[in-house]
Amino acid sequence: MHTVWKGAISFGLVHVPVKMFTATEDKDVHLRYIHKPCGTPIAYTRSCPHCEKAVEWEEISRGYEYEKGRFVLFENEELEAVKPENTRTIQILDFVALEEIDPMFYQKTYYLSPDQAGAGAYGLLLEAMRQSGRIGIAKVAIRSKSSLAAIRCVDNCICMETMFYPDEIRAISAVPNLPQNLQVNDRELNMAKLLIDQLSTPFEPEKYTDDYRIAMLDAIQRKVAGQGVDVVTAPAAERTNVIDLMAALQASLEAVKTPASAIATDPGEGAAKKKSARAKKTEPAAAAGGESGAAPAGPKAGGPRARKPKEP
Secondary structure, eight states: OOEEEEEEEEETTEEEEEEEEEOOOOOOOOOOOEETTTTEEOOOOOEETTTTEEOOGGGOOEEEEEETTEEEEEOHHHHHHTSOSOTTEEEEEEEEEGGGSOGGGEEEEEEEEEOTTOHHHHHHHHHHHHHHTEEEEEEEEETTEEEEEEEEEETTEEEEEEEOOGGGSOOGGGSTTOOSSOOOOHHHHHHHHHHHHHHOOOOOGGGOOOHHHHHHHHHHHHHHTTOTTOOOOOOOOOOOOOOOHHHHHHHHHHHTTOOGGGOOSSHHHHHHHHHHHHHHHTSOHHHHHGGGOOOOSSOOTTSOOOOOOOOO
């Protein structure tokens, strides 16, 4: 890994020298614009539309548009003067419980490793946070930008998550058409909760893949191999608005192979039906259809699954 920052974690009077490494990587397939007649990548030049000429770096300043078409300009020296101090220190301000932080605050993840002779202090902070169940809230300056950050443990590594400041998160009240005085049908709610229960599973990140990137890389390999552009994916079925929520919930439960007996308005009624179904399974085969062993009516094993309805 490439070191992107060197400094130290500071909490109280403890000083932990660390190196920082980016924990994530962009795997998007980046395409460039190409001049088709000659096959040359298109270059973007710095130009001034008013002067109608290319602009050299020494003629460029930086400015902030405070009104439409009006800017205040800053020279490099002025920008240096307002840079945040302690640019090499991750200063922990507080320790909090991880579950108190909403995920919308998080931006980007970095790994921190001990630097120089800091292994002892690094291990101390790591184990102290692990046993206390707390994470650190810190301030750090990276690339001249001050950020809020969360310092936490992942296995035997200290990680840093840069965070948005509270005033950078837009108010939920600005979102239009949110439901007011929410009221839901109890039977629909029970079925929705049952569907959630049927779809609940431990989080296994390795089972989620970027289907678009895989298809794009496959198309690139085919092009490189001279197989043309005949790489197509069957279009997904068009979604339609589902007005009948009960029908949508019922079909969704069938799609995940929920036994019909589990769907009941009254939880007690559902339990009684399940008990009755188990009792029937213990009866002789003759009672269910004689020696023929005929399967009960219902979807054939291995047959087509019910189509999952569209979201309302």
